[in-house]
Amino acid sequence: MSNPQDIAGTFQRALSISESGSPHAVLTSPTQSYLAQVGGISLKSTKALKPFSTGDIKILLLENVNSTAINIFKNQGYQVEFYKTSLPEDELIEKIKDVHAIGIRSKTKLTSKILQHAKNLVTVGCFCIGTNQVDLEYAGKAGIAVFNSPFSNSRSVAELVIAEIITLARQLGDRSIEMHTGTWNKVSAKCWEIRGKTLGIVGYGHIGSQLSVLAESMGMNVIYYDVTMIMALGNSKQVDTLDDLLQRADFVTLHVPATAETKNLLSTPQFAAMKDGAYVINASRGTVIDIPALIEAMKAGKIAGAALDVYPHEPAKNGEGLFSNELNGFAEELCSLRNVILTPHIGGSTEEAQSAIGIEVATSLTKYINEGNSIGAVNFPEVSLRDLDLDQENSVRVLYIHQNVPGVLKTVNNILSNHNIEKQFTDSRGDVAYLMADISEVDQTDIKSLYEQLEQTPYKIATRLLY
């Protein structure tokens, strides 16, 4: 948990550096300089905020986080400690005591036992999709914002599905297995072009909509079903019901989240509603298809082929013999079917996705450290304010994380009331609330007193001032 003394110490150092004009002081907002670098965006009119001496920001990166992230952090002047693997618990406890941010992937478990040793930690970056390796509730209550990257691999999944549509239509999996075992089997019966066929996309979010554009460019007609009304891309058309989609599609592909509503979204009645000889693709989550019902539908000849990337139970590591009946009771029967493509949850596994994840998460962490912007946090109220202008010299940004109880804002606004509150935004999530305010007409000598007053308020979790 962030220790007020340590935050105060860092704050003091920042203040003294700014006064002494040390070369380590941040001259431009690091996030701005990064954006300008990667996107050629000119952000000259926005004020650089100085949270700490950037030389003091320590980032611990584990599990071979992508080099795009390391570059972003180094460009900020942060101190980066990098490990290719995760660390044993005792070593992690030692390392986490000191750092302001930690970047992990799925193997590092950040339990409350570990997090309670973190004295300066303000943020955690999960350089992956999932976040259940972190005790999110504990982190939130300790004022630690956790970020991940849910959408950096959307394109990779969409491309895999395109490949699977053609592979199923041409029975490529079977032909390849036959050739590997010495069998020459040149057939055209029940092999199809995909041009002019109808693709039914269930879930028109990040992946579904990317896929829609790619499929249309290959001459497919696209229809989609989503619980939300979403504007169609290209010539695709939203349909009103899942049944409508199932009755019209030659290929049905699922791109919905795993929820109670989507559990067994496709089961016996849905397969029965589909066209004879239709194909089914699932690269969303393993619970969304009733796989034993799919097996029955394939054996009956109703479904001509299927591609599955996800399963109700998935092995925790790579290795031979792990995809077995012990893990999923249907495994052997599924493997025995023809024209079934099985992949080990690789939809989003590309070099491009890893590099995009590195950029997305590192940028989120940098924006949170430098500007207090928590948009995209998974355990924390999402708060942001537009940048301060360069001419707002005597402005301070107040970041105040507190328990979500009545009366706190009154106390805080009393403290801020001697200054002009230019803008203010507060939001809560569960037991935690986060206030961000830009106040002007703040003399440098007032900053310390403001900080101390805020630190002494009841229900405070953490305070940061950027100036």
Ligand SMILES: NC(=O)c1ccc[n+]([C@@H]2O[C@H](COP(=O)([O-])OP(=O)(O)OC[C@H]3O[C@@H](n4cnc5c(N)ncnc54)[C@H](O)[C@@H]3O)[C@@H](O)[C@H]2O)c1
């Ligand atoms: N195979 C992989 O490696 C891989 C990689 C990334 C994502 N995924 C999974 O793919 C799925 C889609 O991801 P995304 O990034 O496109 O998500 P998203 O949140 O952008 O889109 C999901 C869409 O599904 C819709 N939806 C929700 N419930 C629905 C229902 N009952 N019926 C119809 N539509 C419904 C939502 O309104 C939304 O438009 C998720 O389950 C995700 O976990 C898998």
